[in-house]
Amino acid sequence: MSGPEPLQTLYWKEDSLYLLDQRLLPGRIRYRQCRTSADVGAAIREMTVRGAPAIGVSAAFGMVLAAREADRAGTGTGGLKRTAAALRGSRPTAVNLDWALRRMERIIESFAGDAAGELSAALLEEARSILAEDISTNRRIGAHGAALIPDGASILTHCNAGALATAGYGTALGVIRAAAAQGKELRVYLDETRPLLQGARLTALELIQEQIPAVLVTDSCAGYLFSAGKIDLVIVGADRIAANGDTANKIGTYILAVLAGRHRIPFYVAAPCSTIDPNVEDGRGIAIEERDPEEITTFNGVRIAPAGIEAFNPAFDITPAELISALITECGLLHRPCRAGLEYLLAKGEKEDE
Ligand code: MRU
Numbered sequence: 001m002s003g004p005e006p007l008q009t010l011y012w013k014e015d016s017l018y019l020l021d022q023r024l025l026p027g028r029i030r031y032r033q034c035r036t037s038a039d040v041g042a043a044i045r046e047m048t049v050r051g052a053p054a055i056g057v058s059a060a061f062g063m064v065l066a067a068r069e070a071d072r073a074g075t076g077t078g079g080l081k082r083t084a085a086a087l088r089g090s091r092p093t094a095v096n097l098d099w100a101l102r103r104m105e106r107i108i109e110s111f112a113g114d115a116a117g118e119l120s121a122a123l124l125e126e127a128r129s130i131l132a133e134d135i136s137t138n139r140r141i142g143a144h145g146a147a148l149i150p151d152g153a154s155i156l157t158h159c160n161a162g163a164l165a166t167a168g169y170g171t172a173l174g175v176i177r178a179a180a181a182q183g184k185e186l187r188v189y190l191d192e193t194r195p196l197l198q199g200a201r202l203t204a205l206e207l208i209q210e211q212i213p214a215v216l217v218t219d220s221c222a223g224y225l226f227s228a229g230k231i232d233l234v235i236v237g238a239d240r241i242a243a244n245g246d247t248a249n250k251i252g253t254y255i256l257a258v259l260a261g262r263h264r265i266p267f268y269v270a271a272p273c274s275t276i277d278p279n280v281e282d283g284r285g286i287a288i289e290e291r292d293p294e295e296i297t298t299f300n301g302v303r304i305a306p307a308g309i310e311a312f313n314p315a316f317d318i319t320p321a322e323l324i325s326a327l328i329t330e331c332g333l334l335h336r337p338c339r340a341g342l343e344y345l346l347a348k349g350e351k352e353d354e
Pocket of ligand 1 (some may be wrong): 250
């Protein structure tokens with residue numbers, strides 16, 4: 001049984017990009033209208049939109065807006081490189097941002113010297129393709145991953161790797177959706193995911209909408225859940241996967257992988273091939289975004305830690321490849337991810353695109 005249509009993360013309408021303001025969920029449903037590329041950059045930085053694939057798609061539309069701005073100002077395509085660089089820097093860990101921007105830059109390069117209006121139209125077409133491909137990719141990830149989920153499974157997930165983190169359907173949550181759609185009985189434990197509570201606010205909302213039985217727990221509950229035998233498998237998304245399989249995802253993911261290893265429970269990562277970064281050798285090369293310490297010293301705008309305390313707020317951590325049981329991608333499953341396996345997957349993905 002499926003519930004109401006999931007909320008739309010983003011859409012393009014009449015020359016603007018509309019982003020569901022995820023900071024307000026689940027209490028309020030409001031879309032932020034982005035009329036300029038700077039609006040899109042601000043929305044990504046401020047986490048109106050978040051989740052690696054969703055920010056990649058948003059940045060692609062940001063480039064459409066940038067081309068239109070250049071067109072109106074008659075400044076040519078020179079400034080578009082600067083806009084791409086600014087968008088790239090808006091959140092440094094998720095490689096999907098860079099991946100989507102590269103696709104847009106290829107279009108710009110191929111248009112050098114041509115009429116600017118045509119360039120905007122071509123960029124809009126590319127951004128729309130990136131959006132549509134993201135949803136179909138997630139459905140394929142779901143189909144491959146569902147095979148790993150036994151009927152009756154108790155699943156632990158972290159952060160939000162659902163429809164809200166993508167253009168639709170989701171990666172880790174897409175696998176859970178696909179398994180539920182096959183009629184499997186599931187129970188999902190979801191970490192609240194401090195400090196921004198993507199689990200408690202967003203994943204909880206998606207699971208309720210899907211009518212999949214779900215239980216919210218604090219992040220520090222994980223050890224107890226494993227030792228009480230309540231978890232059969234863990235599934236999370238990813239922001240960047242290095243060439244050797246080391247994976248960056250929301251802070252707290254590494255703790256779950258260590259616990260899963262200790263308790264011999266499968267730990268799965270679900271992500272599109274665009275999250276694999278062959279240019280980064282291993283996890284040490286992945287830039288970890290540090291966010292404002294105020295996110296942890298305050299709660300809902302109210303100070304909870306005493307003034308004067310130092311706080312450290314990295315948004316992601318690295319799970320070493322050896323702790324990952326399998327990577328679930330649109331091109332198939334990769335058990336025990338390693339350099340050669342990832343190269344094979346990327347080559348397979350390129351072949352399928354031809
Ligand atoms: O800081 P966020 O909310 O953008 O972090 C999101 C995550 O860590 C997700 O797990 C990841 O982007 C995968 S989303 C399909």
